[in-house]
Amino acid sequence: MSPQSEANVNRKLETIVSQIADLSPGQRRQLLRQLKAMGLLEPETLLSDRNALPIALAVQPPLLATSAENRGSRAKEPAAPPALPPQPADKPQPGSYHSPVSGHVVVGGPQSEDAPPTAMSPLPGQAPEQPIQIVFDGGSRGNPGQGYGSYALDWPGQARQIVQLNFGDQVTNNEAEYDTLIAGLEAVRKRLLEQKADPKSVTLSIWGDSQLVCNQVRGDWRCKEPRLQARLKKARALLSAFGRATLNYHPRKKSVEILGH
Numbered sequence: 001m002s003p004q005s006e007a008n009v010n011r012k013l014e015t016i017v018s019q020i021a022d023l024s025p026g027q028r029r030q031l032l033r034q035l036k037a038m039g040l041l042e043p044e045t046l047l048s049d050r051n052a053l054p055i056a057l058a059v060q061p062p063l064l065a066t067s068a069e070n071r072g073s074r075a076k077e078p079a080a081p082p083a084l085p086p087q088p089a090d091k092p093q094p095g096s097y098h099s100p101v102s103g104h105v106v107v108g109g110p111q112s113e114d115a116p117p118t119a120m121s122p123l124p125g126q127a128p129e130q131p132i133q134i135v136f137d138g139g140s141r142g143n144p145g146q147g148y149g150s151y152a153l154d155w156p157g158q159a160r161q162i163v164q165l166n167f168g169d170q171v172t173n174n175e176a177e178y179d180t181l182i183a184g185l186e187a188v189r190k191r192l193l194e195q196k197a198d199p200k201s202v203t204l205s206i207w208g209d210s211q212l213v214c215n216q217v218r219g220d221w222r223c224k225e226p227r228l229q230a231r232l233k234k235a236r237a238l239l240s241a242f243g244r245a246t247l248n249y250h251p252r253k254k255s256v257e258i259l260g261h
Contacts, residue, residue, distance in 0.1 A: 151184035
């Protein structure tokens with residue numbers, strides 16, 4: 001990119017940031033919903049180069065006012081390249097944690113009647129005062145087979161997000177359960193750090209229908225299988241980053257009610 005082209009891009013980005021700063025809180029929430037619906041957030045990361053989705057697509061009336069001059073000078077957006085085929089997963093080795101994950105956020109997934117009430121969003125740099133809830137479930141088509149999972153994230157002050165995950169082949173049901181829990185914990189920790197909030201000030205309320213995962217992570221059951229031991233070690237290391245966490249078992253019908261499968 002030439003210096004002049006880079007300068008033009010920087011000016012456009014500065015204009016976008018300035019316009020976002022002028023939005024009301026309600027308009028910003030509306031903008032986030034539109035970005036998520038367009039696939040530009042995952043869940044808090046703006047996707048551009050990786051998925052060849054131009055940032056300019058996010059700037060549409062009535063959310064952001066674009067001047068006639070900017071509209072007339074907008075460069076032609078490049079066509080998105082064809083999607084790359086999924087890469088085969090490496091075979092996991094005993095004693096090591098290996099969980100290639102791909103996933104996407106489903107905004108406004110199934111809501112249970114007793115879903116946690118919506119609370120006020122925390123201020124920038126502060127963690128939520130209310131517990132952050134994670135509901136996780138995983139499985140495989142065949143045992144072992146193609147692994148999958150999903151988790152629901154109830155973040156105080158925001159709508160529930162349901163993240164659907166696909167794992168590699170030759171994954172067992174128990175491995176998929178662990179991998180889904182780990183993915184949920186990693187997502188919460190990453191989001192807190194991006195918001196400059198201290199994970200040690202957070203309380204997690206975690207629910208799943210896997211008695212094996214719940215009891216092994218709590219230390220009530222022993223874990224002998226090497227590939228599960230690696231996942232158990234990873235899950236406990238992530239949990240230690242938070243101030244307080246409870247891992248609770250609930251019946252499978254509750255997972256179906258919340259996650260939709």
